[in-house]
Each structure stands twice: as C-alpha cells, then as structure tokens.
Amino acid sequence: MLTAAPLSLSEARAALLRRDFSCVEYACDLIERQARWRHINGFAHFNEEHLLAQAARSDRELKRSADPRRLLGLPIAIKDNINTAFMPTGGGTAAFERVLPPQNAPVLVQLLKAGAVVAGKANMHELAFGVSNNNRVTGTVRNPFDLARIPGGSSGGSGALVGAGVVPAALGTDTGGSVRIPAALCGAVGLRPTQGRYLPGGVIPISTTRDTVGPIARSVDDIALLDAILAGDTLQAVERQSDRPIRLAVPRSTLWQGLEPEVERVMDVALEKLKRAGVELVDIDLNAYPGFFDKEHALIAKYEFRFAMQEYIDANGHALTLEEIVSEIGSPDVAEIARYITLPGAISESSYLDALKKRDISRAAYSQCLHDTSADALVFPTTVATACLIPAVDSMIHNGQNVGVFATFTRNTEPGSNAGVPGITLPAGIASNGLPVGLALDAAAGMDRELIAITRDIETALGQISRPQ
Template sequence: MPTLPQLSVVEAKGAIDRREISCLEYVQALVEQQTKTESLNGSVHFNPDALLQAARAHDEALAAQTSRMPLAGIPLAIKDNIDCAGMPTAAGTAALRDAVPRTNAPVVARVTAAGALVAGKANMHELAFGCTNDNGFFGPARNPYDASRIPGGSSGGSAVLVASGAVPASLGTDTGGSVRIPAALCGLVGFRPTHGRYPSAGVVPISPTRDTVGPIARTVADVMLLDEILSGSSSALPAVDDTREFRLAVPYSTLWEGLSPDARPVLEPALQKLKDAGFELVDVDLRRYPFFRSQKSETIPFFEFSGAVRRYLETGGVAVTFPEIVARIKSPDVIRIVGDILGAGAISATEYAQALVAREQSRTSYAACLREVNADALLFPTVLVPACSIGEQTVAVGSEALQVFAAYTRNTEPGSNAGVPGITVPAGLTREGLPLGLALDGAPHSDRRILQIGKEMERVLCAATFPRLDAHV
C-alpha cells in the first residue's frame, strides 16, 4: 500500500472525497515529508502553517458539502518563475528575491479555482537558463534517487518535490526541455503542451514564443487532469481497446543515436515491451527532413530574452530593473550565457527573422514526417544519459563529450523549438538505480492524443517507482 506522500493526485483526491482521510491529515503527511527531505533543496519558499490552515478550510468546506472541484484539497508546488500572489517570484535569482506579485499568474488562478492549494515555490535553474538546477543563489536542487546528482532543470525543484513525496504534482516551465528533462531524471511524467495551449502571462520569461508552463506528476492520469484545467478544455477521448490503434515512429538513426551504455539496457527492453503489447513501431529517418532540427535554434530565445523580461517587470510593477537582475546573477553558467546574449553574441533582427522562418520549417517537418509514415508521434529517449553528478561539465553521448546542456537537451530541443506537444513517461531504472524516460513528440495540437498514448505506454511499462530516500537524504 502506498503511503500518503506516495499517492497520486487522483488517488489523494478520491481518498479525501470518500472521507478515508481528511485533507488536513494528508497535508500534514506532506509537510512532514518535506521536512524530512529538506536537504534535497527542492523548495525556495514554503509556509507550512499557511498550507495547513488551507487544509483545515478545505475540510470545513467538504463537511458543508460545498467542495466538489476537481483539485479540491490537493497541494501543488509552483516553479519559482510563476507568479503566486503573496509569495516571492524570484526566478531563482537574487535581485527578485523580494518581488512579491499582487496577483496569480493565470495558470495558478486556474488550478486554485479548481480547488488546488499552493504548496510554495520550487527551486529552479537561475532565470531558467540551464538544465541542471545547480543554482548559484539558492543552491543546487538534488535528485531524490541520488542526492549527489542533478535532478535536471530548469524545473528541477518542481520534479524534486514530486519525486520525494512533498507534493503529488507541480507546475514547471519548458523552453527547451525544462519540464521533460527533470521529469525523466526523477522518474516522473512531464508534459509540454503545444505552445499557446496554456496562458503564459505572469511568468518570468526567457522566450515568449517558446516558453510554456507544463505539469509534472506521478501518473499520466494526473497530467491529463491538470491539462484539462490548465487548457480550459475537457475534450474527452474514447477508451482504448487495443494498443494497435497506436502507430509510433522511432527515429533510430537520429534521436536514438548516442544512447549511453547504462541507458541502453533500460530503454531498448522498454521499446520491446511496447512492441510486444501491440504498439505498432515504424522506423523513420529524420535525416530525410533537413529542417527538423533547426540550426542555431537558440537564436530565438537569445533575441527575445531581454525585451521579454523588461516587459514582465513593467507589467507586474516590479521595482527591479533588468540591469539590476543581470548584475546580481550568481550562477557561473548563467553569467556566461546572459553576458554573451547582451554582448558579443547579441542577435540581430535579421538573424532573428531567419530563425523564425527556420522554426516554421521545423514545425512543418514534424507534421510531414508523421504524416508520411502515418504515425501518431515520434518515440525516443527523453535523455540519452542518466543524471550526472552535480558540478559535472561534460558527459559522453556516444563517442562525443558534450557540454551538459547540449547533452541533456539534445532530444527535447527540436520539439521545444517547433512548439509541438511532448510527454515523457518513466521507462525504468539503471543498474545504479537512476530513472530514465521515454518521450513522445506529436504534431501541433495533438495534445490529448499524445496524453492518451502516454497513458497506455505507462500501463505497459509499469515503470513508476518511489526513491529510497533513506539511502540518499
């Protein structure tokens, strides 16, 4: 039997509604779990007294038969770059540490209107410019499966809090893989919707034409519920009677290249399980689609960053200037990236315009390759290597030694740039006990179909785990 901190959103909501547990009892267990796992540094703002009071209020409402909302009584952690009224939105950086917004971001307003309790703000890579969550100001978030390793980023704290049992689900943001990478490295489900599916206001940006909020949870059913609420769409899909309804394109020659020796014994058998279960898997050679992976896809976020942050500060009435933010960055990698964006590496308007054209070509390539092989989605490793040690600078991908950022975003970057929906589901653990994930990317606006396929993959793989926290915390 799972403990209270191991319950999914759907399980916890059902138990509370059936009066098997009170919301207060549930939240008390989560608060205790967060205290027990505090050394993982998943949280940067947490007020247990306020959360417990919200749980008491929920129980009173339930007793009065007035609480029937889909997330009523369920605590969610919110990434530190998403506005929550009354809590700092620091975006992981020193200059914004005391910036408290007046209102919730629309995504937060939607989950709280559905009854969710805000369980504090989650650690993140500074300004969301990285994939390790080695934050120079708040300190690194640590992987619950091995505290010496990265949880992934930039939504690393959002994944840590779910994987460690402090909350059943969280909201992160994804610009180049920042929801799916930490979800995969922490044994969770992470979803990036089609760009524009969820409202984007009230989020400290990198790139407004690429950024999106995305949910992280333990099960696809939880993510499907959150997607309905965040998107404002409850488009139901028919039940699946046969996995042969799903035809997935497997890009062996590209997105499976460079799979690490410790990842291969996990991911290749997972692929075989899907095939044995009736999924139709077909090979697709993405080299036939030269625009699939845009060259210099960082051009768009690098060009948009400065103006987007300035507009966020002005719109929110934040009494901090963009130069003040830049001057107080603490993480060495972010200092280097932002310095380059604002200096010698500044992007011209012409380069930006060319990158927008290339992105549209990439989006078209996604639709074309799936259409031509008559497939629902691409199927590939979310990451090619398990979580590396905190502070590591390079990792081996095949015969190449790549910078950590390039290595971990290699497979998630194309879909992020194209703005298409993508999900990662747990695929199993390496011999060292580190999680890995399998990912799907679909054509634009195929979000509910991608979620439906992910749910069936989850059922077949049965790879969800809970870390042995006593061994690593």
C-alpha cells in the first residue's frame, strides 16, 4: 500500500515525478486494491502481467526523459465498449467476447500517446442499454458505497472503480447519461463533452448522433487534464473567460421536482454553500421554453442503433451478423429492446426525421434559456434518487411509488444528452443513508473548458466527501 487514501490522477503524476514510488510500485498498489475491491466486479478484463509490463516500460521512459508525457505511468480503466486491440472489447455481451478489434479506438490512441497505462476493461451494462449494470453475461457491478446497490450505468464499472479508488480515472461512454449517472452514484466527477468534441469511432455504438466518450475521475483538475488530451488541445490552463461572479440558473419547477427527500436536502445545503462562496443563483422555469423537454428523444437512438451497429461490424471486420449479436444477449431488459429496434421498419424513417427536427428545437431552447438568464450553466441534481437496490427487473420504489429504474435515473441527464451540450457532475455531499449525491451542471455547446473552470471553483466551495471503506 503506497498511501492510506487513493490518489487522484494529478496527485499520482506529481508523486511519480518526485520519484516517491515507481510506476511498477503504483501498478502493484492498483493490483492490491483490485483484489480488495473485487466484489464490486468493476473489471470485465484485468490482466496483471500486461499491466505490470506497461508500468515497467513507463519506468524506463521516466528515467530517460527530462519532460515526461502528461499521463506517463498513470493507469486508466477503459469501458469495455471502447476498442482495445490488445484486449477483448466485449461490450458486456457474449458475441463480442470472441473477437479482438483490429485497432485501438481514436480516444484510446490519444491516451496512449500521452503515456497512459491501460488498467483493464471496465464492466458495463450489456451493450450500454441500461443504468443498473445488472449484466447477466459479465456479472453485476456493485456500488462501492453499498454492495447491495447499483453503481449507475451504463459505465458502471468505470464509476465503481474510480469511486472505490481502484483506479484514479476511467473512460466511459454517454448516450443519455451513462458517464454522469455512475459518476454521481459512486461519488466521482464525470464529464459528457459537447457532441463531437472527441474523435469518433472505435466504440460499440448505440447512436451515431448521440454517443460520446467521457472521462470519470476523482477531481475536476483530473477531468481538465483528460479532456485536453482527449480533445487534442494543448494543455492550457483552465480559466474562466469572465471576471464576474459565477451565475447559475436553478430550474426548481422542473429538474428539482420529485426528488428523494435526502437528495433534496443535500442539494439545498450545496446551494447554500455556493451562495456563501459568491455564486449567483437565479430561478428559471424551463416550461417556458417549448421543446426543451423532448418527449420522443429515445426514438433517435432506437432508430440509429441497427445502422450504427452494422457500420461498426463492417469497420472492424468482425465475422458477426447483427442477428447473431442480438440472439446472444443475456440480459432480459436489453434483449427485449434490442430485438424490437432491430426489426426492419420497427421505427419509420419519417418518425426519425421528425424526431431530428424536434431535437433541433430542443437544442435551441437550451441555448436560449442560458442566454435569457445570463447564466454560465444550469444547476440541478444529477439524479433524482441515490443509488437504488440492485433490481431483478427495471423497477424500483421511489417516493413510495413503483417506477422504472432507467426512466428515473436518466430523467435529469437526458435533456442535455439530447441537446448535445457539455454536462458535468461532481459530488454535492453524502445522504443520511451513506450514499453520494451528485450536482450537475449543463452549459452551452462548445463551452467545455469554461464549464470545467466553473466546476473547479464549485468543487472548492462544496468540499470533499467521505470515501467508501
């Protein structure tokens, strides 16, 4: 054990540069942590020998280089739907477990160029179609704060591994909230970038116009580092472009409604902390912006899945058919939806085109509401509830009612996903049941670095949360 508490990405980098420990020693610490946290089932693929070999190469480079690469020797978990040419990319489903992608995903190439070490492939909800991570093929992923509860999904392994301190950072993917939800439920920081900010391709898809890779880490500074590398930016300082106080729009009448009482309490305390730190809060009624809430948002992803998956199969030279992939799905909730949406004509092209037009309206409404309030971002609870018990089916009890798990946990993250704007979550506090509550911020498209800068100040105002033991 190197330290009593897990290090953030930035802390580990500084320690490696000071030669407090070697890359191999750090990798050994990761292996030890993984053994102690094995019950969360965070990894779908974990190869100790490969990890140690990468670490040894990093040590040799550290000795030679006066200016080491930005992620040299730092282990990062990669969600199992992001292509790795040296390790299976299973997507949490049986059909893909038998094949290796021909090359690494472009986002992974960026990390490797920066010197990152691949810690392993993070477990996930099968084919990324859900938020519980109750995967019947690769096993259930568990929340490090309470092993009986979900970690959120679909990047549940990524969130759980970072939340437990097994790895300092991970990559996930986000279509409707799949980076921000597990980050929030596992006490981490997670970013969904502006749609198209990172290089596309090399990811087992759901939707060509909604999927994006996103980082999960232990601090906002770590997110800033990873975002710059993934976007191919030079590592400029993350600074606000304005010297006026941070101004946040609070949609009390919509995204703050129907909250679990403890989520509401923690969020109210968080807003008081922000006000004391000088943040300006202004109420906004999103109902005044027609189209902000698109009732048919899911139709786009459902229509695009069949074509996106076929394109992925062809691009990677897999000797698989779409029918074979669907027939081997092991999770009942995923099988039901995949069988339906892959039927020819299940969703008409005219319905899809109409949904695209409605999405344009939603995007315009997102931009307009921020403009009208002169706000840097919207602020709201990332999820309306803390992590629920692992469900056998898509069902949970919320505020005394039986509701769908997927619909409940994606309610607040879906509008920003549909609009393709940058969204980030960070820990707001801990509920009385010992579970994390996430605070979310959504900004205008293209304002990723500004959003990260704002969130760094907010992180300072909120303080750190206690970590799972």
